[in-house]
Amino acid sequence: MNNSNSIFTIGVTGHRDLIDDELPIIKQQLKQQFSLLKDKLPNTEIRLLTGMADGADRIAASVALECGMSVNAILPMPLKQYKKDFSEASYQELEILLQQKNVTVNHTHFAQSLDNGSFQDQSLRDQCYFELGSELIEQSLLLLCLWDGNNTAQKGGTSDVLLRFTQSGQFNDDIESISIHKPRTEEITSSAYLNGVVLWQPVNRSLHPSKTVQDLSIQILTPSYTPHVFFLNDNYPEQFIQQVTEINDYNRKYNLIPDANKNVYDNSLTSKIDWLDKGSKAQIKEVDDAFVKADNSAMYSQHFSDKQFKLFAYMASLMGIFFLVYAKIVAAKIFIILYAVLFVLGLFIFKKSSKHHWFSSHLTSRIIAETLRVKVFLSLAGVEKQLPVSKLFALSGVKQFKGFNWIEGIFKPISFNTYTHASDKEKMAVDYVTEHWVEDQAKYFTKKSKLLSAKHHKLEKIKHILLGGSFIAALALIFFKQSLVSTIIAGDFSTKSLLVFCMGLLPLLLGIWEIYQGKMAIKELNWQYKNQANLFNESLLFIQHAKTIKEQKHILFELAENCLMENYLWSIHRYHREHEPPSAG
Template sequence: MTFGPIPVVLATSGHRDLLDTEIASIREALHIEFTTLRKQYPGTRFQLLNGLAEGADWLIAEIALEHSIELMAVLPMPQAEYEQDFSTPETLAKFRLLLSKAAEVQVAPMPRYLACDPSRDASYQALGICLAQQAQCLYALWDGSTENSLPGGTADVVRLCREGIENEDNPLAQPETCQVRHLRCNRKKNPLAYTAEDASSWAPAITDAAIGTRKCWSEIFQSIEDFNQAAIKIQEAAPHEIVESRQWLTGEANYPSVIESSLQTFAIADALSRSKQKQRSTTLWLLSLLVFLSIFFQQLHLGPDMQWYWLTLHIGFGLIAFASYRAFFSGTRNSEAQYMDWRALAEGLRVQACWQAAGIDECASKYYLSSQNDELGWIRYAIQNITKTGNTALTDCDFPWIKSHWLEDQKKFFLSGGSSAASKQQKVIKWMLYSRFLFFAGGTTTLLLLLKSIASLPSQLLPWLTLLAAILFVLAAICRNHTNLMAYEEDANRYQKMGNLFSRAIIVLDHHIEAGNTESAKSILKFIGKEALAENGEWLLLHRQRKFELPT
């Protein structure tokens, strides 16, 4: 299957009674905006959630289609009922024309607390909530007035986007916010809201830390773009890696197209992260070698053989080490961060695909990295944007496949595989032993130097012993730094915990399946999925805080 780039979801809200005299300038501003988006993020798909109300919604929909942005119609109520809002045959015909151009049509889901309210206001309020929850950027064609705000009106939608909406299923999570791009517009009910100079111009972005600055949103969009560009390259250069990753998760099983997007994006994220992991391992060893050689030649120059070429080699290897470090570890989108982010994305999609196979109509993004409203939020948005809850879960629960390809595979990974808890613990012991041995050897050599008169050491040997002591201490520091950077000890403890949880989940799941309790079995899978998401989030935050440090 060809990969469809992870989309960025836009939304629109605006007045139905825009001034005719401002339409041309509004069109121009939107054309410039969408052209800029396309240039900044050429590998990314854009989708526009649009209620297709008369006025601003129609205007933005037309311009978005001209820029090949997918129109996603989100109606506040079923079409037949919604069409009562259009008072003339001409407006109804235009609504139906735009609706026919939509890539997807859905009715906004009703939140639980509005489910008992049959009014049209409640339906429009549900639409506003849907736009604020699903979009990463809202285009508001708005007069800026908050007086007499109606439920689901533009002012209400802007407020929801800026303040955020609490997660009904995860109330402790940070409310999800949405960037607001406010295009200042006058309307027939308020024709003097803005001067002629300010009308049809973008209002300054609000930079409250609680809702995220425009820079932060740009980083999120850029992270999605970087993944999409990398996905295109690996599909061309190493498609077998994607096939291999997919087979690890699905085996020979085939699934309907409704969950194909999650499976395929998982395979690409997994293949990309494995590629970056290999690059990371090579870079770490290369850096350690370069640092060692630089210090070795420095000590050689300062000690037994003060030749200019040793100093030259010291400086040369030091500069190469610095350049390598900058290339892999520096910058907001460095290769180290991409490896971790793409690994975290793959693990989130693993849970998502397995939930879908179990018939669990939930989006993993609700429970993943929920406290991260910074640039890491792109992982959550990526999962949300490729997952359409409401129609993605399988009708029949494939419990045997889930048990074999998720629970048992993860149990094996955490408890008995090459990266298991026991393996991590062995690596802790091994590298700590190396570090202590080298430190002890360096200390012993230093002691010999201090007792040189008693030990009757030849004077010509002393500079070489000094060099040896320095090198041993450097090697001890490199081993210690490697253990700290790889977080073997912390990973060993977490892997043991997760392995035990997956073992227990298999036992409990079998009991519920044998008893015919399908819903109870689903609840077990949902619980273990949440635990896996929490563990993956902890892994990401732990390793992002660990930086490669030059031994000193």
């Protein structure tokens, strides 16, 4: 498995007191589901996220390891403190699991912020479990829930994690029972657009028995618009399957890129950092690797997308020239044959190239890369406020487009730590981000804007010269027609015929050029470069004149929101150039 591959994460929540006699069937069903997901994700690492408590957590982890999946043990507190919640035999089992080859051990961000003495407080330990649930919710694309179907309204409990994952994300202490039923016909369409797919393994409990669960068959739950109401599905929703497929395709396409086309540029965001500790460097590297992958994918797809646009422009020009030659100069059959050959060849190339989706791949990879770039630098700077990527996605409308709504699935599994630096390194971190993000991007967009503007003005001059030439040619035909007809160049080919040919050719080439400019969205691209250049240059001035580091961090956060929204809107403009809106009805 390629280490740079994006991962598919499954969070685990469930009861500790499962009934031993039911474990074989539970394990068998989990193995079947994991195998099914592996079949759908052959190019993608599937990672199980679990707190490694007794019962459900460890059963799921053991089965995942048997299936060749990786496990991320996210402990709610340091192991020495966590040990107090288990018997000696249970703790030994935990240690054995944590030492397995495909198991990585991390702690929640909340646990990392506390000192060891804090864990003596029971209310704080309860909060640790609640925060564990929060991280599982934040990082999981699918929730595996080994649950008896009852709502305990216990903070950090199984039903709490289930409800927060599928609905508001906020703790609800309402003891209202949870309703589960098959969706009615009118509910199927609406529910398909909701987030939060749950793989529900019904279980019975040994220490807290309630109503007995008779059917232990694994089920698919999706949320409804009504709190505490879930739909029972025979299969995964279509939107979820699409997300799984797109994530796997993203990895598959990257693996097909020749090594010579990877890492052509030194585009790592953190390679020059020498002031982070070893553990922090390892954490940030995973995010940096994801950025490098997205950036390389975007550049590779853009290369082929641009070549495709240029190829069709050249072919259209040649077709026009062949037709004009046939109509105005030599009525030879060869020119019509060449015209037809180019037409058929163009259709063939279009059909074949459209399967690769170079254009859409370029846009989606660029969105991923720029979002990761921003989140990496905010994390490095120690900006504690969370960047509302989901909100920006919703406001911009990116999620509405086919082939774009899976993108959040790339960000969700990535854990973004906010690095709390010592006072002597805090300024160093902000200065690093200012130099390697704000200054670099300001220079990049300013340079790109100037180059594109200069190129545009140059081409406009050429266009005006050609239009002027066409006007002069028209005047020549009006006032000097007889002289032009009598001036023979070769055979029956007169100067008038040449002039008429050129007058037909110039509008053709100008028209093709305008279409090419429109397809490439050159004007919108120039606007984006200018807007981004203004954003970064203004923010740089504000940062340089800020009186405190806190003010600088606030400016960085505002810049992050604005530049991402600009990037998303640019992607929308490009998308609109290539796709018709969905038909009504």
